[in-house]
Amino acid sequence: MVKRNERPFLERLPLAVDRPLTGYGVAILLSGIAWWARWALDPAFPQGFPYLTFFPAVVVSAFLFGRRAGLFAAILCGVLAWYFFIPPFHSFAINRGTSITLAFYVAVVAVDILLIDWMQRGNEQLRRERARSEKLVAHSQLLFSELQHRVSNNLQMVGAVLSLQRRGVTDPAARQALSDAAGKLQTIGRIQRQLYDTSGAPLAPDRLLPDLTRDLIETAGRPGIDWKVHVAPGLELPSGSAIPLALILAESIANAIEHGFAERAEGCITVTMHEMDAALTLSVADDGAGPPDGFDAATATSLGLRIARTLAEQLEGSFTLERGVRGGAVATLRIPLSDA
Missing domain, CATH: 3.30.565.10 (Histidine kinase-like ATPase, C-terminal domain)
Known part of the structure; x- marks a missing residue:
């Protein structure tokens, strides 16, 4: 079986599944970078775009570390945007405009996280099915080789039995017929295992x-x-x-x-x-x-x-x-x- 670190990058996602704190730490870092970018670009943005730099942080966190890290980043980014970039600024006041803005943010990040999670679950299912198929192929190849080996041995065994029977036959024609038949069976047994590869296709x-x-x-x-x-x-x-x-x-x-x-x-x-x-x-x-x-x-x-x-x-x-x-x-x- 292929080890996790030997798989293609997309098949290793989400990363650090056994180290959730790593995912949360990266989510905090990305959220901080998103906050800094939004603050630095604030003069260039018209009013009404509080989440523009926060969406990538949520998407990247969910994509790299799974839905939990993505959800954590979504909550953190939502709080930062709400406090710093939604009027009234530097407060968590809620009014009709704030409610609509927050609802829009929740809907967008929820869809993003669900889609990413669905993709990663599907990717993991495909990986498991491929691993299962590889095991079945290996098992089938082993059975095919064993079958070829047994058929070959059985044919040669029949040829050997005919050779033994020939010793008790006194008629020259019958002895020759048994000898020829035994030789043909043993020849067939020798060539049987060479005729096909492990996929069953003729060589x-x-x-x-x-x-x-x-x-x-x-x-x-x-x-x-x-x-x-x-x-x-x-x-x-x-x-x-x-x-x-x-x-x-x-x-x-x-x-x-x-x-x-x-x-x-x-x-x-x-x-x-x-x-x-x-x-x-x-x-x-x-x-x-x-x-x-x-x-x-x-x-x-x-x-x-x-x-x-x-x-x-x-x-x-x-x-x-x-x-x-x-x-x-x-x-x-x-x-x-x-x-x-």
């Missing part, structure tokens, strides 16, 4: 892709594989596309490591993203072995490729995997951008 690609690529390659346990990420600045992911895109990136990197570098300890994976022709294009290229002759990603039965194609269709886009111009493989995801 920008230039922040998401480098962190995600590094995590996926480091998790694979292949220190000899280098990686590069090139993302055009200012790109924004379409709504709802962060998780599918991250999963397709994970599948593409896993495919490059598993097949492209199956017989090599070193290599490089390059991830690029750019916008062209009203579409967002993500490509994952490697300098590995590349797909075999006659390979067609559209008909491949690999679980990872089927997942990538399905996710691309959900985004109303397309996914391809083909041999690169200089060898290796290039996986490409193309997502059309909405005109809205």
Whole structure:
């Protein structure tokens, strides 16, 4: 919480709330200055302006130190003006003219003090609401982070359970299916906590892709594989596309490591993203072995490729995997951008 002396000046008003004597002392000082100014300027004023210099003293006292100091200044200034500047002078005599003059003064300073007090009460209420909102935001961010952490852990836990179940399965196809499923769940768990910031908004690609690529390659346990990420600045992911895109990136990197570098300890994976022709294009290229002759990603039965194609269709886009111009493989995801 922001300390009182660290707030903007207007939010610290009224001042010295725990030291009322300070406010009263300043009110006396301002009233004295107002009296002196009225006395010094008396020759220049036409008769009938007894309160002209006293109104600012009342307003400033109430503004700086609250309604009590303002009320004290109003009483003191009223008495000074009544005694020195309202005929008959140097007396507290009351006649019809004096009553009207005093009533006018009381009405004006009452309105001034009430308006200032209302403003300061409203300002204090706004400050309290803002402090309450800041606490709620901090609490929400904590809950969001905890939720992300728990979801990630739960997904990885399910993947670990599937891995344990695989040990009791003797059928090779079933063992492979369980192994693939376990790997996919653990991958989803790792990337889940990276997809959103604490506000719940998807991270920008230039922040998401480098962190995600590094995590996926480091998790694979292949220190000899280098990686590069090139993302055009200012790109924004379409709504709802962060998780599918991250999963397709994970599948593409896993495919490059598993097949492209199956017989090599070193290599490089390059991830690029750019916008062209009203579409967002993500490509994952490697300098590995590349797909075999006659390979067609559209008909491949690999679980990872089927997942990538399905996710691309959900985004109303397309996914391809083909041999690169200089060898290796290039996986490409193309997502059309909405005109809205």
